[in-house]
Amino acid sequence: MLKKSIVALVIFVGLGFLVWPRLASMMASEPKVILDSTPIVVQALSRQPAPVTGFATQATPTPRAREVDLTVYALPNAAGWASSLDGRSYFTESEILAGFYEGHTFVGALQFDLSALPAGAVVTYASLQLTGRDGQSLGSDGTWQLHLLDPAVDAGWSALSFDTLRQAESVITVGPSLTPADLAGGQANVFPFGAEQLIELQSRLAGGVVSFRLDGPADGDNNIFTWVGNDGSAGEQDDQPQLHLRYVPPAEKAITAAPGASATATPLSPDDWVVVTSTPTPENIVTLAAEAVNATRVAASTGTFTPVPANWVTPIVVTPQPTPANEATAQFLQSAATAAAFLNGPASATPPNLWTATPERPTPTSTATPSPTPLTPVVVTSTPTPENIITVAAQAARATAVATAVGTFTPVPRNWVLPVVVTPQPAPGNQATATFQIAAATAEAFLHGATPVVVWTATPTPFMQPVTGDVATPWPGASATPTPRPIPQQLVGKIAFLSNRSGGPEPLRNPLVYVVDPDGGNLFVLTDSTFYDMARQRDVLSADQRFRTFVKEFPRYMGDTGRKEMVPAIFYYDYEYNVEEQVTFFGAGDAWDPVWSPSREQMAFVSNDSKDDEIWIVNRDGSGLQRLTETNEAFNAREIGKDTFIPEVNGHPSWSPDGSQLVFWSNRTGHRQIWVMNADGSNPHSLSTTGYDDWNPVWIKYTDAAH
Numbered sequence: 001m002l003k004k005s006i007v008a009l010v011i012f013v014g015l016g017f018l019v020w021p022r023l024a025s026m027m028a029s030e031p032k033v034i035l036d037s038t039p040i041v042v043q044a045l046s047r048q049p050a051p052v053t054g055f056a057t058q059a060t061p062t063p064r065a066r067e068v069d070l071t072v073y074a075l076p077n078a079a080g081w082a083s084s085l086d087g088r089s090y091f092t093e094s095e096i097l098a099g100f101y102e103g104h105t106f107v108g109a110l111q112f113d114l115s116a117l118p119a120g121a122v123v124t125y126a127s128l129q130l131t132g133r134d135g136q137s138l139g140s141d142g143t144w145q146l147h148l149l150d151p152a153v154d155a156g157w158s159a160l161s162f163d164t165l166r167q168a169e170s171v172i173t174v175g176p177s178l179t180p181a182d183l184a185g186g187q188a189n190v191f192p193f194g195a196e197q198l199i200e201l202q203s204r205l206a207g208g209v210v211s212f213r214l215d216g217p218a219d220g221d222n223n224i225f226t227w228v229g230n231d232g233s234a235g236e237q238d239d240q241p242q243l244h245l246r247y248v249p250p251a252e253k254a255i256t257a258a259p260g261a262s263a264t265a266t267p268l269s270p271d272d273w274v275v276v277t278s279t280p281t282p283e284n285i286v287t288l289a290a291e292a293v294n295a296t297r298v299a300a301s302t303g304t305f306t307p308v309p310a311n312w313v314t315p316i317v318v319t320p321q322p323t324p325a326n327e328a329t330a331q332f333l334q335s336a337a338t339a340a341a342f343l344n345g346p347a348s349a350t351p352p353n354l355w356t357a358t359p360e361r362p363t364p365t366s367t368a369t370p371s372p373t374p375l376t377p378v379v380v381t382s383t384p385t386p387e388n389i390i391t392v393a394a395q396a397a398r399a400t401a402v403a404t405a406v407g408t409f410t411p412v413p414r415n416w417v418l419p420v421v422v423t424p425q426p427a428p429g430n431q432a433t434a435t436f437q438i439a440a441a442t443a444e445a446f447l448h449g450a451t452p453v454v455v456w457t458a459t460p461t462p463f464m465q466p467v468t469g470d471v472a473t474p475w476p477g478a479s480a481t482p483t484p485r486p487i488p489q490q491l492v493g494k495i496a497f498l499s500n501r502s503g504g505p506e507p508l509r510n511p512l513v514y515v516v517d518p519d520g521g522n523l524f525v526l527t528d529s530t531f532y533d534m535a536r537q538r539d540v541l542s543a544d545q546r547f548r549t550f551v552k553e554f555p556r557y558m559g560d561t562g563r564k565e566m567v568p569a570i571f572y573y574d575y576e577y578n579v580e581e582q583v584t585f586f587g588a589g590d591a592w593d594p595v596w597s598p599s600r601e602q603m604a605f606v607s608n609d610s611k612d613d614e615i616w617i618v619n620r621d622g623s624g625l626q627r628l629t630e631t632n633e634a635f636n637a638r639e640i641g642k643d644t645f646i647p648e649v650n651g652h653p654s655w656s657p658d659g660s661q662l663v664f665w666s667n668r669t670g671h672r673q674i675w676v677m678n679a680d681g682s683n684p685h686s687l688s689t690t691g692y693d694d695w696n697p698v699w700i701k702y703t704d705a706a707h
Contacts, residue, residue: 066248066249067124067246067247067248068246068247068248068249069244069245069246070116070117070244070245070246070247071242071243071244071245072112072113072114072116072242072243072245073112073230073240073241073242073243074110074111074112074229074230074240074241074242074243075111075112075113075209076230077091077092077158077230078091078109078110078111078157078158078230079091079093079096079109079110079111079229079230079240079241080092080093080095080096080108080109080229080230081093081095081096081097081098081106081107081108081109082106082107082109082160082161082162082165082166083097083104083105083106083107083162084104084105084162085104086162087161087162087163088161088162089109089158089159089160089161089162089165091109091157091158092230093229093230094228094229094230095133095134095226095227095228095229096108096109096110096130096214096226096227096228096229096241097224097225097226098144098214098215098216098224098225098227099137099138099142099144099216099217099223099224099225100216100217100218100219100220100221100222100223100224101137101222101223101224102222105166105218105219106216106224107162107165107166107213107214107215107216108213108214108215108216108227109157109160109165109211109212109213109214110128110211110212110214110241111154111157111209111210111211111212112209112210112211112212112243113208113209114204114205114207114208114209114210115208115209117205117245117247118249118250119205119250120249120250121205121247121248121249121250122202122247122248123198123201123202123205123245123246123247124198124246124247124248125193125198125244125245125246126192126193126197126198126201126243126244126245126246127175127190127191127192127193127243127244128146128174128175128190128191128193128212128241128242128243128244129188129189129190129191129241129242129243129244130188130189130191130214130227130228130241131186131187131188131189131227131228131239131240132183132184132185132186132187132188132189132225132226132227132228133185133226133227133228134185134225134226135180135183135184135185135225135226137222137223137224137225138180138183138223138224138225139180139217139220139221139222139223140180141179141180141223142179142180142216142217142220142223143177143178143179143216143217144177144178144179144183144214144215144216144225145173145177145178145214145215146173146174146175146191146212146213146214147170147171147172147173147174147212147213147214147215148170148171148172148173148174148197148200148201148210148211148212149168149169149170149171149211149212149213150168150169150170150171150544151204151207151211152168152169152543152544152545152704153165153168153211153543153544154207154209154210154211154543155543155598155599155657155701155702156542156543156544156598156599156600157211158599159599159600159601163576164544164546165213166213167576168213168544170213171200172196172197172200174191174192174193174197174212175190175191175192175193176191183225189227194299195299206489210243214227227241228240228241229241288399289399289400292396292400293400462527463488463526463527463528463530463531464490464491464515464524464525464526464527465524465525465526465527466522466523466524467514467523467524467525470501470523470689470690470692471501471502471692472501472502472512472514472525486703486704486705487531487534487535487538487700487702487703487704487705488531488703489703491515491531491535491700492657492700492701492702492703493517493518493657493700493701494515494516494517494518494522494524494699494700495515495516495517495518495654495663495674495676495687495697495698495699495700496513496514496515496526496531496532496535496697496698496700497513497514497515497516497665497674497694497695497696497697497698498511498512498513498514498532498694498695498696499511499512499514499692499693499694499695500692500693501514501690501692501693501694502525512525512526513525513526513528513529513532514526514694515700516674516687518656518661518663518676518687518699520687520689531700532698534705534706535698535700535701535702536698537705537706538701538702538704538705538706539595539596539654539655539698539701540594540595540596540706541596541706541707542596542597542598542601543598543599543702545575545704545706545707546574546575546576547572547573547574547575547596547601547620548572548573548575548596549570549571549572549573549583549594549595549596549603549605550570550571550572550573550594551568551569551570551571551591551592551593551594552568552569552571552580552582553566553567553568553569554566554567554569554582556587567586567590568590568591568592569582569583569584569585569586569590569591570582570583570584570591570592570594570603570605570618571583572596572603572620581620583603583618583620583622584605584607584618584622584625585622586607586609587609588609588611589607589608589609589610589611590607590608590609591605591606591607591609591616592605592606592607593605593606593651593652593653595653595654595655596655597655597659598655598657598658598659598701598702599655599658599659599660600659601619601620601621602617602618602619602620602624602659603617603618603619603620604616604617604628604653604654604655604662605617605618605653606650606651606652606653607627610627610631612631612647612648612649612650613648613649613650613651614627614628614629614630614631614650615627615628615629615650615651615653615662615664615681616628617679626680626681627681628662628677628680628681629650629664629666629677629681629684631648631650631668632648632668646667646670648666648667648668649666649667650664650665650666650668650675651664651665651666651695651696652664652665652695652696652697654697654698654699655679655699655701656699656701657699657701659679660678660679661676661677661678661679661699662676662677662678662679663675663676663687663697663698663699664677664697665694665695665696665697669686671691671692671693672693672694672695673686673687673688673694674686674687674688674694674695674697675687
């Protein structure tokens with residue numbers, strides 16, 4: 001599996017033939033706060049880019065067949081700067097500042113929307129372009145760097161403080177560093193993405209957004225530079241921050257980049273193919289690590305390898321298969337052929353790039369070669385298949401580090417076999433997919449040979465089942481706890497909750513987890529509670545996981561008597577400074593069930609300070625305390641004392657992914673139901689339409705687990 005990971009990484013690096021893009025124009029001088037409502041513009045490049053007068057000018061090559069060029073401008077109200085002067089961020093600005101001025105540090109910030117790229121697109125080229133505006137306070141030395149940030153900051157971008165932005169994790173640095181010689185008003189600075197940066201950018205397509213920070217000098221004499229931000233002027237649009245992208249669209253699909261602009265993929269014919277021979281397979285992990293280190297060194301010192309042409313194919317060398325030496329070998333070959341047919345369908349036609357090799361005849365001898373002694377197979381489980389190219393790169397880097405520092409991994413025994421869990425493979429959606437699957441299978445055989453396998457057939461278990469009506473049928477029984485994994489993207493934006501609406505021996509003690517869309521549609525039941533529990537644990541953390549809110553008892557004194565009682569209150573912990581602070585100080589009530597907003601430094605929680613269980617919100621510094629729900633006191637006064645009286649209770653709030661709404665449960669209709677309201681308490685409405693109990697909702701916002 002390690003070899004597969006490294007080869008996948010090297011193949012992907014081969015796609016990263018990088019060049020520099022086009023020029024933009026001029027910038028202004030002093031920082032101003034200008035609200036900009038200009039919508040993001042995504043357009044297809046329909047003209048040759050202007051020459052770049054900045055550093056490292058290079059020509060942009062003509063796109064190869066099926067490649068599409070796009071320009072994406074920075075999101076409105078998401079490009080600007082933050083400084084240590086007041087700790088705030090100014091993302092509605094018409095300029096981007098980075099450097100040091102009058103004793104304060106300034107950092108630039110940009111965010112781009114990637115949703116215009118079609119699902120399944122492969123990015124082959126990218127560069128970010130900024131246009132200089134003013135350098136009147138520019139020094140004679142210092143460097144400026146562009147950092148691609150960890151996706152943890154994406155969701156709460158508009159509310160980032162200077163400290164949070166400055167300390168956000170830089171996943172990778174894009175392009176070369178700038179010096180004062182590269183900076184001037186009206187001059188375009190282009191940051192090209194290398195192969196490693198392209199891999200990171202590719203991973204952001206699923207999330208639909210990517211964020212950057214621009215760092216400059218942080219101390220010394222005044223040394224600051226200003227670039228054009230989201231100016232909002234139609235005539236200066238080409239001067240604004242822009243991300244140039246080139247990508248290969250999914251096969252057999254028309255790609256529409258802007259109204260009236262489209263590109264349709266044209267498959268290559270066999271006559272157009274160019275045969276490219278493969279690098280020999282490394283014999284062991286040491287050779288593999290050495291080749292990876294050498295490739296990195298060459299890419300850093302000389303540049304990326306010359307990319308293979310778009311019409312390349314690997315020659316398939318076929319040797320006649322020898323007659324099985326014994327019955328055991330014959331049975332194995334038959335099992336392997338059956339497994340291959342079950343996994344990939346009927347055998348495909350022989351590809352036109354097949355070469356037949358004539359085996360050498362062995363020299364006749366008078367001594368008979370004995371059959372090898374049968375060995376008892378040892379089953380060796382493999383590392384789980386990486387879900388994306390980023391995981392492949394991380395595993396390859398770790399393997400190289402381990403091999404360099406510790407030594408090679410323990411070799412597998414000579415009689416090992418690899419268990420293969422076979423699941424039914426869906427039919428290819430089109431000819432391009434079928435061609436790719438054939439090429440992938442050929443590459444596996446060419447790279448690894450006929451490794452003995454033990455085939456296990458498995459039926460994949462879905463993580464959620466659709467519900468017809470209001471109740472899941474049949475009621476699922478207990479199941480084994482699955483291996484932890486990230487929350488699936490399909491669940492993000494849905495509301496998960498517990499319910500007794502399904503049967504079973506103890507529906508209230510062992511309730512099922514249901515998920516529903518925020519409008520009450522598309523009801524599903526989860527096959528187990530793993531993802532629900534992960535979402536609940538993640539709900540108490542801020543978007544960047546710097547802050548965690550929790551409940552802790554504090555002493556509340558009883559008047560002048562000196563007596564005190566321990567009561568629960570809302571606290572938070574700051575992982576950056578390793579401190580905890582108390583947030584609520586109610587004089588009569590308790591507080592519990594806190595959750596952190598994904599878009600601001602604010603918490604929602606439950607308190608009975610008003611004598612009823614209500615939903616409240618409060619800012620991290622204790623300001624902005626507000627009660628959002630209000631019990632029907634007239635109903636209580638009329639019904640209290642009766643045997644049928646049930647006091648109204650509201651509980652378990654959870655924020656929507658954008659922080660504009662809250663979901664909670666309430667029994668105000670006589671039994672527990674799921675309710676949604678705006679973040680200010682307005683427009684409360686119920687999502688439950690049954691007579692069952694539904695409670696403890698969680699609005700799923702993240703795919704990452706709580707750290």
